[in-house]
Amino acid sequence: MKKAILYILLLSQTTLLSCSKWLDVQPESDIDRDILFTTEEGFKEALLGIYTRNAKTDLYGKELTIGTTEVLAQNYKIKPFDRPKYLATKNYRYDDADFMQRKDAIWLGLYSGIVNANLILAEIDQKQNLFTAGNYALIKGETLALRGYLHFDALRLFAPAYLVNPEAAAIPYVTSYSNKTTAMSKVKDVLDSVIADLEQAKELLTDDPIRKSSYIIGYPSADTLTNTELHDKSLFLQNRRHRLNFYAVCGALARVYLYKGDKTNALANAKIVIDAKKFPWTNKTDFLQPDADKKDRILYKELLFGWYIPSLNNEINISTFSDPAVDGIYLSDDDVKSIYETGGAGGSDMRFTQWFSGLNGTEKTIQKYRRNPVGDTFIANKHYLMAPALRLSEVYYIAAECTYEADPDAALAYLDEVRLHREIGDKVKAANLSEFQTELLKEYRKETYAEGQLFYAYKRLNKPIIGFQGEIIPASQRIFVLPLPDDEIIYGER
Template identity: 65%
Template structure:
């Protein structure tokens, strides 16, 4: 019955986004949660009230990690199976749709299916550069109860790219591509600055809260880079950068004293993000806190990440994302990146909605820089410097060779995407040592980078 009306298809699609924003996926574990713990981005008290210390030490036999890891797998494939249900029904019911909604819904369902498979691959299988032909994950494209055979790493990436390119073609006429669609804050009423709420159809508003045309291009850049197809990754990244749709966040918005005038997450730079109702309490009361109950950083570790004694002395992210206070004889940094001025979930508590970033403009500059380095190191440096300049760093990036460039790039990933779940994937893709707190190097290891498949998947899937 759900698929007997256009509204039913809309509800089914939005239901996938809602499922993905739950705490076992992008609402926590794949944003501020497990992935950031593995990337060594938090201090955790010995009392370990949230039970993540074993995860931080990469002990994947720990029951708490196993439960979270298995829930990630089940959550990703729950989203995939619901995408497949939409895709199974939509072509036969094309006559139900008005305007361009058939193409939008089908394109987004394909893009979501690709996005979720790609993250399952990045979690549970070797990186392409390590073992392209290794058995990886099932790429599920049908709705049913038959077991799907494992594809290898390269086959999964090809399937992800195929789905994304099909989705991109379907979203050629995405409303976000119109010149009249101007990105801005929902609380700003000046229509010259923001038209994201301007469409009379609620379903067509806030396109950046869904996998829109530009978000698909950005994800393609991410996937092509993972597959080491740098020319295609560069092309996809530049298609977004050169479109001019996404503007750098004004420093006045980022530095605003009044919380209701403040943008802590560079909202206008998000190509796509997950709307997470309840984020304010879940993150700022239950997750980011000092002592035994949550995640924090020692002040010296925060300063080391943002290089405040050298190039990062003027880095706005350090001053705006962390609040330092004394606890006994220690100085502790509490993460403020997702803090609101009230514990209300209404968007007008700040300049923007409660969002967990999915992919942002600055990542495309990093991708373009990495793809450019071999042929034009100076231009690669300029791309990174453009991001740094918009974060308050005037000093140019310095590197002597390719290895130094990679180290500096990973530093920038860590600074820019702190609390967003992307740094661990960068270490894995490059098969390089993880930089722990106090600068400790944790050697690259497939035992760290590749999560074990769930026992149920091994048993019932006959893996």
């Protein structure tokens, strides 16, 4: 019962019954909790363990990035043989066994991270004397941010959108390591709790090393004049964008406030990121680089935060996942051209030219996360292999949405800024709010393709899901709200 990390899931907590497989999670560490939290290094290990767990394929290493959420957003075509077993998900058959297994694993994984965050938070305040420099504030801030971030994604998947029903029963917001049942919270109350955790995290991360003027964002192999992310003598303080840093927390707050309809606070947090000018737009030559070893496929320097997934190729065999030749996921030429509107200025969109490769000239596969094969192994690209979690461009989209009703020209300028850096010269046109939202959703699809964010945007705005060639799937809570796991209903008495 005392094993420290990822040992047991405490979400529906009627009791810790050994007969309930639902509550069992294999440990990442066999260190006894009483030992782990006696040193600063133990707290660091516990925190990094949460990030490692979240990057597995049932969460951000696949399903919440290139998998389930993208399928729900109608971002793929799937051949009838359906080797990846996503066709029922694409058709919103939520009673399908493969969908239920993945959906339940997502719930279990999110709450596993939440429980382990609570383990850290239960110990850290009374052991502040263990920490050197600013590591207490850094570790507590990141842990609170993780707890809020994971609850928010559980909310976005398993509860009605705030716009539709803020009073609806949503999910349990778990804040303690306990064998007590955590009651279900309303949508609005979950959002308030997420915001409270993120705001406290933001305050604790005020002195985050990433905020220093000497911290310059760049590629891992860049010279020291253009990248200082690896300069700190402490490995724990390097590569802050691989974890929930100060700016990532501001971006997360902007995302959450927008979901709640609080555009004032959403814009304020978006502006912190934009005005800091910390994150440079990707250089065109890096994105278009013909030498694959020097190519930036994911617009790496624009990531506020991402999940480190170095084994993505090996764990999910992405070449099979996105390869129609082996009955994988794919798009037709016309589908890709429709997304990027290549009949006009979109023909020069760098994302269109770089993120997809052709098969027999008619079918496209996804290249966004591909690494460069050398024999049976893969060598690094110009950047670390990351699953993007928060992008600079999304912060611009949030600012645009928060600004439109008061200043449409300023809002469209935010969208045009992103388009300019993707080599789209013409400007977005929108005569009213409805047209603006349509254009905004198009930009989300172009920018966050295979990153899992489009489905949430449709849900937040309660807008129809649009297929590649204009097919319309009406907005519906039956589609937007994933069913709770059966065991959560039973054991949690939901």
